[in-house]
Amino acid sequence: MKRAVFKNRGLPYLLVLPQIAVTLVFFFWPAFESLRLSVFRTSPFGDKTLFVGLENFAKLLSSPDYYRSIVNTFVFAFGVTALGVGAGLFVAALATQRIRGLAVYRTALLWPYGIAPPIAGIIFLFIFHPSYGVLPYWLAFVTSYEFNWLLKGPLAMTLVIIATAWTHIGYNIAFFLAGLLAIPTSVLEAASVDGAGPIRRFRSIVFPLLSPITFYLLVVNLIFSFFGSFGVIHAVTQGGPGNATEIMVFKVYKDGFVGLNLGSSAAQSVLLMIVVIVLTALQFRFVERRVTYT
Amino acid sequence: MTRWPGIVLVLSGVILFGAPAPSLAKTEIHFWHAMGGQLGETVNELVKQFNQSQPEYEVKALNKGTYPEVLTAAIAAYRQKNPPHIVQVFDVGTQTMLLSGAIYPIFQLMKEQEIPINWGDLIKPVTGYYSRDGNLYSMPFNSSSPILYYNRDAFKKAGLADKPPATWKEVGEVSKKVVAAGAAKCGFTTSWPSWTMLENTFPWHDQPFATNANGYTGLDTKLLINGEFGVKHIGQLAAWQKEGIYSYGGRMGQPDPKFINGDCAMLIQSSAVIGNFKRTLKFEWGTGQLPHWGAPYKRQNTVVGGATLWVMRGQKASDYKGVAQVMKFIAEPHQQTWWHVTTGYLPITQTAIKNLEASLHFKKNPEQWTALSQLQAKPTANSLGHRLGNFVQIREAIEGEMEHIFAGKKTAKQGLDDAVAKGNEILKEFAAANTQ
Numbered sequence: 062m063k064r065a066v067f068k069n070r071g072l073p074y075l076l077v078l079p080q081i082a083v084t085l086v087f088f089f090w091p092a093f094e095s096l097r098l099s100v101f102r103t104s105p106f107g108d109k110t111l112f113v114g115l116e117n118f119a120k121l122l123s124s125p126d127y128y129r130s131i132v133n134t135f136v137f138a139f140g141v142t143a144l145g146v147g148a149g150l151f152v153a154a155l156a157t158q159r160i161r162g163l164a165v166y167r168t169a170l171l172w173p174y175g176i177a178p179p180i181a182g183i184i185f186l187f188i189f190h191p192s193y194g195v196l197p198y199w200l201a202f203v204t205s206y207e208f209n210w211l212l213k214g215p216l217a218m219t220l221v222i223i224a225t226a227w228t229h230i231g232y233n234i235a236f237f238l239a240g241l242l243a244i245p246t247s248v249l250e251a252a253s254v255d256g257a258g259p260i261r262r263f264r265s266i267v268f269p270l271l272s273p274i275t276f277y278l279l280v281v282n283l284i285f286s287f288f289g290s291f292g293v294i295h296a297v298t299q300g301g302p303g304n305a306t307e308i309m310v311f312k313v314y315k316d317g318f319v320g321l322n323l324g325s326s327a328a329q330s331v332l333l334m335i336v337v338i339v340l341t342a343l344q345f346r347f348v349e350r351r352v353t354y355t
Numbered sequence: 356m357t358r359w360p361g362i363v364l365v366l367s368g369v370i371l372f373g374a375p376a377p378s379l380a381k382t383e384i385h386f387w388h389a390m391g392g393q394l395g396e397t398v399n400e401l402v403k404q405f406n407q408s409q410p411e412y413e414v415k416a417l418n419k420g421t422y423p424e425v426l427t428a429a430i431a432a433y434r435q436k437n438p439p440h441i442v443q444v445f446d447v448g449t450q451t452m453l454l455s456g457a458i459y460p461i462f463q464l465m466k467e468q469e470i471p472i473n474w475g476d477l478i479k480p481v482t483g484y485y486s487r488d489g490n491l492y493s494m495p496f497n498s499s500s501p502i503l504y505y506n507r508d509a510f511k512k513a514g515l516a517d518k519p520p521a522t523w524k525e526v527g528e529v530s531k532k533v534v535a536a537g538a539a540k541c542g543f544t545t546s547w548p549s550w551t552m553l554e555n556t557f558p559w560h561d562q563p564f565a566t567n568a569n570g571y572t573g574l575d576t577k578l579l580i581n582g583e584f585g586v587k588h589i590g591q592l593a594a595w596q597k598e599g600i601y602s603y604g605g606r607m608g609q610p611d612p613k614f615i616n617g618d619c620a621m622l623i624q625s626s627a628v629i630g631n632f633k634r635t636l637k638f639e640w641g642t643g644q645l646p647h648w649g650a651p652y653k654r655q656n657t658v659v660g661g662a663t664l665w666v667m668r669g670q671k672a673s674d675y676k677g678v679a680q681v682m683k684f685i686a687e688p689h690q691q692t693w694w695h696v697t698t699g700y701l702p703i704t705q706t707a708i709k710n711l712e713a714s715l716h717f718k719k720n721p722e723q724w725t726a727l728s729q730l731q732a733k734p735t736a737n738s739l740g741h742r743l744g745n746f747v748q749i750r751e752a753i754e755g756e757m758e759h760i761f762a763g764k765k766t767a768k769q770g771l772d773d774a775v776a777k778g779n780e781i782l783k784e785f786a787a788a789n790t791q
Contacts, residue, residue: 104788106455107434111788126777192604192612211605212762299606302758319423320748321430321451322784 092334098327105321117328126304127312127329131336134308137222138286145226145282146275149233154263156234157241167238174231178289182296185224210298214305217298221306225293229285233278240274241267272352280344287337309333381413384677385439389425389662390497391418393631397697405684412677422448422662423747429667433457438667440678443496445662447746449485450570452665453492454744454789459666459675461682462490468679472686476704480656480730484740485663493663494682497700499627500657500726501551503543503646507639509620512538519621519643523591526621526646530600533620541602542595543621544610548603549753550660551623551645553580556588558738559645559729561655570742574786578778580753581771588648590767593760603761606754625660626726630699642722644729656732658740661700701726744785752777 067073099117103110121127156167173181189210191197197208210216244267252262268275291310294300300307300315307315310333317326390398395418402416419425422445429442444452452458465472474482474491481495505519510529513536520526530542545551557564562584567573579585595601602619604610614622615636623645632640647654664685666678684690691707694700696716702708708727711717717724732738743749753774760770 102788104455105430105451106457107430108456109788190612192610192618193616211609212603212758214762301606301755302762303755303764315751316748318427319751320745320781321427322745322748322788325784 095327095330098323099331101324103323105323107323113324117324118332121325121328121332126307129304130307130309130312133218133304133306134287134310134336136218137225137290137306137308138283140218140222141225141229141286141290142279142282144222145229145233146278148226149230149278150237150271150275152230153234153237153241156238170234171231173227174229174235176228178225178228178292179296181224181228182293185220185227185293185297189220210302212302214302217302217306221290221294221297224297225286225290228293229282233282236274236278237271240271244270269353273354276344276348276352279348280341283340283344284337287333287340309336380411382411382674382677384412384414384441384674384681386414386416386441386443386664386681387419387425387429387439388416388443389418389420389422389445390443394497394698397694400697401685401690401694404690405681408684409680412680414681426451430457433667433669436669438669440670440674441664441666441681443662444493444665446484446660446740447743447750449493449663449740450742450744450746450785453487453742457667457669458492459668459678460490460492461494461664461666462492464666464675464679465682468676470679470683472683476706478703478705478708478730480734480738480740481659481701481703483734484659493665494685495659495703496662496664496685497627497694497698498659498661498703499625499700500659500729501547501555501623501645502626502725502729503643504614504622504624504632505641505643506539506614506617506620507641509533509538509617509638512536513620517641519641520646521643522649523588523646524649527591527595527600530595530620534600539618539620541613541619542600543623544602544604544613544619545592546604546608546610546622546624547660548606548757549750550625552588552592552757553585553753554741554750555645555657555660557584558655558734558740559657560584560648560652561735561737562652563737564741565743568736569740570744571736571739574744574782574790576743576782576786578749578775578782581768581775584652585771586767589757589760589771593763593767596761597763603758626723627661627698627700629722630697633699642725644725654732655738656734657726657729658738659701659730695723699723701730743782744789745781748781749778752781 100112100114101110102113102117152170156163156170160166176184186194188194188196189208191207191209191211194208200206200208208216210220248266249262252266257265287308288310290308291314294306294308294311295314298306300311309329313326313329313333316322316329320326386402388395388398398416398418402414406413417439419428422443425442426444426448429438429444432438438457462474477491477495481498482491485491485493485495503519507517510517510533513533515529515532520529526543533539533542554564557580562582563569563579565576565578565580567576570576592601596603602610602613604613604619608624608628610619611622611624611628613619614624615632617638626642629642645657664682666675666682686704688704688706688710691702691704692710695702695707695711702711717727734740756765756770756774756777759765759773760767765773
């Protein structure tokens, strides 16, 4: 490794100080604070606090509702990731075709990413809401199927998965597009000459060359759906019906900010953090093996 | 560079003379509320009237979002030792505020500031909800109660008499006719499901919602909604949902569009939407009392929903003189009447009601009387109100189970049993956090 030489020994420390300060204040301090809160029972106004040890965790782990939210989270996260990454790759592949107005088309593909999740949620409500949505209104003309996700849990889950994947798809497309454009055409042409069809070319050349990007997107999408998906759920289903779309991060919010049960909310965020750390570690351990870096 | 001297001159002017600040000597009073849109403008108008009525104090009103968001923001501010002087908290936050130690009870504030207020003038269902040991703890501000709205055009089309159904039996019959005649797709829907169908339907029938007189007399409270009455009522709704007579439309005000766009012929919702309906509904409509099951159940009173203004501790002692002035201003009959007529929220003092009667207001606007007519009976222990800790969470749990019932995943009994189990767990947690 190359050793950078600074004349002044203090200077490098000074240069990294802002980054360290930001990390400490905005990441470690809050994380420590939730760790601390998670072992207390606190009244909403914080005037009465009692150390309860691991009681908040014990309560969660014996609550069927909490397990339900874990299952919901995994269904949701894998759904969003599979749909977002899969559809992202498909659309990106289409956007590498030679068509008229390609630049406009490509730019338009990135738009959904520029829309804040709560706004995306509201747009989806205007399309899908059983009371005032456009789609259920049209559906009623052609079929007697009642598109009422206010009572049908799996339907509500499907809806929030699609909405969340949609908000994030622009990001996936951008990365895949960059990856696809970086693949040297000479390699693909050589494969064509050797008789490889489009599917074979994609499987043997494009996909392996894209694997670092795919892997990166898998990790990012998964983490995004664990943490960043709050806006859509909040705007569309509020965790309902019943608790069919109550994912872990939404429960953290609901119990902490609406229910004012800070101890339980903090314990939940600690558990959520652990789940995500484990998941990411697993991905690096097993999925990354299949990734070819050039 | 030649522009610098000018800027410096202006800046030093700002520093020296405090810039354009005519309110220099005024004491600021911060007021956080949850009134958006039209209601927010009405609050601003009220605040403007107060600010212009006297020279000493300047109320700064700030919309901090939804009710839960306002409460959370106020709590966070209090913990950082800079709370707003006045905060608007919704009905279900009452118990949390009462036990917080962060509040300056309104009766005590007025007494210490030596401002006489005739508390007896406030109507009983309102004082009952927000008092402890006979003393009022927060200033009633926007109060409402659930009533039935019906689409008169749809009723006419179905060949029905132009009157709202008074009993649940009639609701069922009328709904069937409306749907059969093709006058609407569904008979009725309900907004704020827990609030309208349980929290109000129980006291309306003089049925206990929870032990300890609905939580008024102790913290070790348990829910009672899974008894015979609750199962009968919710079970009937579930059966009607299956038949397509009742149409569940979600939580809060989400079901409103079903009524507004004519899909459902009736809606059970807060009286607070009257003002909005008057401006937006494109058909003839009327109101009726919350439906009743009839004998053997007594006809009691409904409870008030909405919000009150809480005074928070932690500000300069001298500021509270101004806070008391604000409260006095809001309680005056003129403001009360104006607020009611502009927003549709209930007039809550007997003087204001008398004045409105004298001006034939209720004759001209009978829909404004409907909710008040439900509040006339002298409240019993079952109908004074609800004093449950973490009520927001309990309501969430109840509505979650209602959804399971209406989706046909659980029977009414099973769903309500589960709601009670979850609610009791939440109540236990609250009691533990508040009795350390």
